[in-house]
Amino acid sequence: MAKIKSFEELKKIKDQVQSKVGLREKGENIDNLIQIRVAMATCGIASGAREIMNYMIDEMTSQGIENAVVTQTGCMGYCYAEPTIEVTTPGKEPVIYGDVTKEKAKEIIDEHVIKGELVDGIIPMTHKTIDQ
Amino acid sequence: MANYTMHMLVCSGTGCKSAESDLITANLEKYVAEANMTDEVQVLKTGCFGFCEKGPVVKILPDNTFYVQVTPDDAEEIVNEHIIKGRKVERLLFVDPKTEKMVSDSKKMDFYKKQLRIALRNCGLIDPDNIDEYIARDGYHALGMALTEMTPQDVIKVVKDSGLRGRGGGGFPTGLKWEIASKNDADQKYVVCNADEGDPGAFMDRSILEGDPHSVVEAMAICGYSMGATIGKVYIRAEYPLAIKRLEKAIEDAREYGLLGKDIMGTGFDFDIELTFGAGAFVCGEETALIHSMEGERGEPTTKPPFPAESGYWGKPTNVNNVETFANVPVILLKGADWFSSIGSEKSKGTKVFALAGKINNVGLIEVPMGTTLREVIYDIGGGIKDGKKFKAVQTGGPSGGCLTVDDLDTPIDYENLIAKGSMMGSGGMIVMDEDDCMPAVAKFYLEFTEEESCGKCTPCRVGTKRLSELLELITDGKGKMEHLDELKRLSRVIKDTALCGLGQTAPNPVLSTMEAFWDEYIAHIKDGRCPAGQCTNLLQYIISEAKCVGCTACVRVCPTNAITGTVKKPHVIDQAKCIKCGACYDKCKFEAISKQ
Structure with missing residues (x-):
């Protein structure tokens, strides 16, 4: 480890390591954040969910989007439409997008996450879940 | 670089570690690797989450899933279900005892x-062995700010204005202490961190050092800057091996980053x-005794003045603060004195960490704003008394404190209120007692502790605590007389007035406060020869009810002294002369035919 020579250097290191705990800090405030869940089961990964997920994280980091968090989940059951992602805005019903490509992912970030406008490619909810 | 989308935090405080949490971590890592998810899921060890009652705890973020009482064998299911399939492992979720519903979100x-x-801000959130995670949480920023943007006087002013008071128990204003030490000129000054946590049932300081050691390191450096000291010493009991290991690692990492050592952050300030x-001697928590012990002398206190701020370690100006006090300092500097002083009650600012122990449902480590009532702590956070029993008292302040009763449940907890109630804040141990606890016996327990821990230097403490515990022994043995009560009171007063240090001066508190609040119990022991809580064995009789006994002979078989006789299917009797009051028959009887009297 190189020695930290000034307060400015310390601040720079903080910016570099911020991502280490960023996800955990977001967890503290999860109810107020837009949650993006990528289905990362075998079917999803085989269809490229991992790339989509990494792309979304990198894109959101580079755009400096702070009010959203990308996390992963298991198979949502839409194996015919992988990769699928679920976007939940606080206080609203979750929306699921199917067959997400990088272009679609960008569109979702630009329109849905930033502006709150839905984009094409939504899988209509045909089932109900049991809430505890 | 890995883009983590999920963090699995495994508690690795002493409590959870002793329940194999290291193996849980290893297994989780193994199954995450098998699932080929090492770039998405990070498994890491953190400090204490505080919910020790249900440890080991595994917390998954960002969704805040809180798995309790996890075993190493559960790791596979957690990875397969939660990570791969996205389903929560319901059997490991915490079940709220009041609503009987599963709570998935912590x-x-x-x-x-x-x-x-505040003091526990990073406990259970960061990896204590990783300095980068501490820096990511604004770690060492308060030090950087102090060194580059503030004068030592500015730092002292902020700490003074914040209203922070010593968390070791005394409650002396921290900023004032720093100021006095800063004004005494010397060629060398010292900052000392008192990590000699000794109250029975207390583990606040240990948990802070285990979960967030850098916060203490940073605060000591800040204190050093404010008072002009270049050397810091942590006096820590050797029986805290994990805290020592984490602290040593923290100091080493800070040195490598140049955050300790010469010319910190290029400002010319040296501190190590x-x-x-x-x-592990209780008396060494007293600052003068602590300093003598550090110098290699016997751990015995000396009279104050001179205060350590004038003449402390090797006769040099020394500032001694407790672990929790230090842990508050970096945040105060970053967020400001106004922020801190807006929390808490009028004279007690900020929060206090308590170690909840005893007959309470949620044993663990908590931090609440000063001024929170005892009721909120015991019933809301602590989840009430174990096994649906009745609350009787809570002991605060350890052997120096006293008991608070049902009448005090709505008292806001702060330094002044606790003293007014005959107890004290102490370092933050809270031992909850229920209807089965005998108060004279509790007082005896604490007096035996102080008797053992008395350093022996002054007579009032050395002999006085011995005499007090002898008197209490007589009472709990059923040999007490009314004049013993007067003697207890008189002796307590003498010890309080004449003992040399805090240990002796406060040693009679458990006696006085239990006598004040539970006078009836003392009387019952002496006049009626009866222990209302049914705890003092010499005052106890086990009696078989003729009406209820069916003669099943179960009690006969468990009695170790053959004190129970009778024929099958006929009521049995206990020979009181032979009975050793072990209670085995009482526990065994299925017909509630045996009673304690």
Whole structure:
């Protein structure tokens, strides 16, 4: 480890390591954040969910989007439409997008996450879940 | 670089570690690797989450899933279900005892709802062995700010204005202490961190050092800057091996980053920290005794003045603060004195960490704003008394404190109120007692502790505590007389007035406060020869009810002294002369035919 020579250097290191705990800090405030869940089961990964997920994280980091968090989940059951992602805005019903490509992912970030406008490619909810 | 989308935090405080949490971590890592998810899921060890009652705890973020009482064998299921399939492992979720519903989100648990974590801000959130994670949480920024943007006087002013008071128990204003030490000129000054946590049932300081050691390291450096000291010493008991290990690692990493050592952050300020191990003597929590122990002398207190701020370690100006006090300092500097002083009650600012122990449902580590009532702590956060029993008292302040009763449940907890109630804040141990606890016996327990821990230097403490515990022994043995009560009171007063240090001066508190609040119990022991709580064995009789006994002979078989006789299917009797009051028959009887009287 190189020695930290000034307060400015310390601040720079903080910016570099911020991502280490960023996800955990977001967890503290999860109810107020837009949650993006990528289905990362075998079917999803085989269809490229991992790339989509990494792309979304990198894109959101580079755009400096702070009010959203990308996390992963298991198979949502839409194996015919992988990769699928679920976007939940606080206080609203979750929306699921199917067959997400990088272009679609960008569109979702630009329109849905930033502006709150839905984009094409939504899988209509045909089932109900049991809430505890 | 790995883009983590999920963090699995495994508690690795002493409590959870002793329940194999290291193996849980290893297994989780193994199964995450098998699932080929090492770039998405990070498994890491953190400090204490506080919910020790249900440890080991595994918390998954960002969704705040809180798995309790996890075993190493559960790791496979957690990875397969939660990570791969996205389903929560319901059998490991916490079940709220009041609603009997599963709570998956830790933020919705009653245990956490009323807490405000300042000193524990990083405990259970970061990896204590990773300095980068501490820096990511604004770590060492307060030090950087102090060194580059503030004068030592500015730092002292902020700490003074914040209203922070010593968390070791005394409650002396921290800023004032720093100011006095800063004004005494000397060629060398010292900052000492008192990590000699000794109250029975207390583990606040240990948890802070295990979960967030850098916060203490940073605060000591800040203190050093403010008072002009270049050497810091941590006096820590050798029986805290994990805290020592984490602290040593923290100091080493800070040195490598140049955050300790010469010319910190290029400002010309030098500061370094060394550890001194204590042998675990209660009296060494007293600052003068602590300093003598560090110098290699016997751990005995000396009279004050001179205060350590004038003449402390090797006769040099020394500032001694407790672990929790230090842990508050970096945040105060970053967020400001106004922020801190807006929390808490009029004269007690900020929060206090308590170690909840005893007959309470949620044993653990909590942090609440000063001024929170005892009721909120015991019933809302602590989840009430174990096994649905009745609350009787809570002991605060350890052997120096006293008991608070049902009448005090709505008292806001702060330094002044606790003293007014005959107890004290102490370092933050809270031992909850229920209807089965005998108060004279509790007082006896604490007096035996102080008797053992008395250093022996002054007579009032050395002999006085011995005499007090002898008197209490007589009472709990059923040999007490009314004049013993007067003697207890008189002796207590003498010890309080004449003992040399805090240990002796406060030693009679458990006696006085239990006599004040539970006078009837003392009388019952002496006049009626009866222990109302049914705890003092010499005052106890086990009696078989003729009406209820069916003569099943189960009690006969468990009695170790053959004190029970009778024929099958006929009521049995206990020979009181032979009975050793072990209670085996009482526990065995299925017909509630045996009673304690």
